[in-house]
Amino acid sequence: MLFLAQRISALIMAPLALVHLVLIVYAVQGGLDAQEILSRTRGSIAWATLYGLFVIAVSVHAAIGLRAVGQEWLKLQGTLLNVLTWGSGLGLPLLGFRAVYAVVAG
Amino acid sequence: MISQPLRNNAGQLKVSVWRGDESGGRHVDYDVPGLESQTVLDVVTWIQRHSDPSLSYRFACRVGMCGSCAMTVNGVPRWTCRSHVRDVARSNLLTIEPLRNLPVIKDLACDMSAFFEKWDDAMGRFHPTATRGDDVEPIRPGSIGRREADAGIECINCAVCYSACDVVAYKQDYLGPAALNRAWTLVNDVRDAARGARLRAVASDAGCHSCHSHQSCTTWCPIELNPTASIAGLKRQSALAILTGKISLDDE
Numbered sequence: 001m002l003f004l005a006q007r008i009s010a011l012i013m014a015p016l017a018l019v020h021l022v023l024i025v026y027a028v029q030g031g032l033d034a035q036e037i038l039s040r041t042r043g044s045i046a047w048a049t050l051y052g053l054f055v056i057a058v059s060v061h062a063a064i065g066l067r068a069v070g071q072e073w074l075k076l077q078g079t080l081l082n083v084l085t086w087g088s089g090l091g092l093p094l095l096g097f098r099a100v101y102a103v104v105a106g
Numbered sequence: 107m108i109s110q111p112l113r114n115n116a117g118q119l120k121v122s123v124w125r126g127d128e129s130g131g132r133h134v135d136y137d138v139p140g141l142e143s144q145t146v147l148d149v150v151t152w153i154q155r156h157s158d159p160s161l162s163y164r165f166a167c168r169v170g171m172c173g174s175c176a177m178t179v180n181g182v183p184r185w186t187c188r189s190h191v192r193d194v195a196r197s198n199l200l201t202i203e204p205l206r207n208l209p210v211i212k213d214l215a216c217d218m219s220a221f222f223e224k225w226d227d228a229m230g231r232f233h234p235t236a237t238r239g240d241d242v243e244p245i246r247p248g249s250i251g252r253r254e255a256d257a258g259i260e261c262i263n264c265a266v267c268y269s270a271c272d273v274v275a276y277k278q279d280y281l282g283p284a285a286l287n288r289a290w291t292l293v294n295d296v297r298d299a300a301r302g303a304r305l306r307a308v309a310s311d312a313g314c315h316s317c318h319s320h321q322s323c324t325t326w327c328p329i330e331l332n333p334t335a336s337i338a339g340l341k342r343q344s345a346l347a348i349l350t351g352k353i354s355l356d357d358e
């Protein structure tokens with residue numbers, strides 16, 4: 001069933017990645033500084049949801065993708081393969097949610 | 107009709123042939139007279155007839171139908187009976203090796219067992235819905251399913267695609283492009299009774315979802331079939347069947 005999770009996470013991730021890219025360009029072009037960005041994101045449930053979903057989709061997608069790379073290129077099996085899968089699957093959301101927390105909390 | 111005998115006007119060919127068996131081997135060089143019109147299989151046959159009768163290789167039809175003559179020629183898998191030397195040689199140099207991804211029996215002859223067993227694993231057999239007592243089912247040639255099936259049906263089982271596929275090299279049990287292409291033709295055959303079971307078989311860990319769609323199979327298939335597209339179809343249909351509860355992978 002991993003392949004289904006891979007497809008579904010890609011479906012969720014693709015539009016969110018586009019939104020994220022557009023946002024970066026908009027913020028840079030518009031000359032927004034960190035304070036101005038934070039004033040818009042702080043306390044916003046919408047931004048928290050958007051980026052929270054993004055983090056989850058990325059984590060699932062990347063973990064399954066890295067699992068395939070580990071299996072096919074590094075010939076990992078069993079425990080090592082599970083360590084890679086779960087390590088990335090849990091490590092990425094840890095980093096991601098820390099960042100989301102930093103921009104929306106407070 | 108050939109009005110004149112073929113002349114030796116293409117110079118000498120330098121041919122490096124892999125000789126050995128499952129325990130290992132090496133390349134051996136041969137000089138072969140070049141001809142105006144000459145296939146790679148002609149070159150191999152010339153070596154066996156004139157230089158070394160112990161050279162082992164496989165062929166049968168010599169007209170691109172049986173799929174038994176595939177070898178690696180200058181690094182690329184090809185049907186040798188229909189590959190002209192002038193199209194594939196690099197300045198009169200030819201390197202001829204057995205197919206990749208299959209165990210070598212001897213010299214240029216590979217053991218094709220795994221390749222054919224995977225056709226079975228992918229449920230490549232037709233499961234009839236009718237008996238000989240029934241009327242022949244009318245099939246509209248223009249129907250979508252029939253067009254999909256027709257697009258992949260001419261496979262000659264040569265294993266060129268199997269040899270070209272990196273995922274087969276990475277993953278021992280990956281079913282491979284030819285078996286999956288075959289499964290796709292049957293999934294689209296309205297006369298077949300095993301659609302669900304077949305989708306389940308190809309959705310396994312070793313099945314269609316392992317394909318990276320990098321299209322080496324499609325690039326080198328001598329019949330110009332498109333196994334990548336067939337596999338994409340299987341990915342869609344099997345995912346749909348799982349999501350709609352028509353098949354389940356639970357008891358795997």
Ligand code: SF4
Pocket residue numbers: 270271272273274282283316317318319320321322323324333334337
């Ligand atoms: S498209 Fe799929 S089957 Fe074809 S060569 Fe690539 S991985 Fe193999």
Ligand code: SF4
Pocket residue numbers: 260261262263264265266267268283284287326327328329330331333
């Ligand atoms: S799909 Fe093409 S390359 Fe693969 S076995 Fe069939 S004819 Fe050969």
Ligand code: FES
Pocket residue numbers: 165166167168169170171172173174175176185186187188
């Ligand atoms: S000898 Fe039959 S396909 Fe080449």
